[in-house]
Amino acid sequence: MRNPLLLLLLCAAFLAGCTQEAQNKIGRGIRNWTGDNGVLDVYAADKLVLRLVKVDKLSTAYGTEDSQPRPYRYGYGVVDENFNLQADPGEKKIYFEVSDYSTSYVFYENYKD
Incomplete structure (x- = not known):
């Protein structure tokens, strides 16, 4: 994907469709990695x-x-x-x-x- 705005919108749409717990798990995963x-x-x-x-x-x-x-x-x-x-x-x-x-x-x- 060459359009960063499109990628950002896709990520936002994905996260909006996740439950709060799923969003928390994703956030913890990022923090665990970083x-x-x-x-x-x-x-x-x-x-x-x-x-x-x-x-x-x-x-x-x-x-x-x-x-x-x-x-x-x-x-x-x-x-x-x-x-x-x-x-x-x-x-x-x-x-x-x-x-x-x-x-x-x-x-x-x-x-x-």
């Missing part, structure tokens, strides 16, 4: 106890046998020990899981990078 610079803040009551930076995404766990969603999210991120929203030398990348039931957390895009 990468996000997310931050995960974990709280105990009203106190920030853990901050992870350079988090690409939070994934929902699914059961192996039943393919049903599990009540936790997981991912990888760098432990921001000094809470400066940067991955400093010596800060380690870890795997993490956060529960839907007991963990208070906020996931957002890093505005400093």
Whole structure:
């Protein structure tokens, strides 16, 4: 296709025909491919106890046998020990899981990078 306007119109028509959930999945797929610079803040009551930076995404766990969603999210991120929203030398990348039931957390895009 040589006409970018026609391509844009076709894409818009395709997305308009999709359900909101399908549009969300497409958007997440694009973000997963391009990468996000997310931050995960974990709280105990009203106190920030853990901050992870350079988090690409939070994934929902699914059961192996039943393919049903599990009540936790997981991912990888760098432990921001000094809470400066940067991955400093010596800060380690870890795997993490956060529960839907007991963990208070906020996931957002890093505005400093």
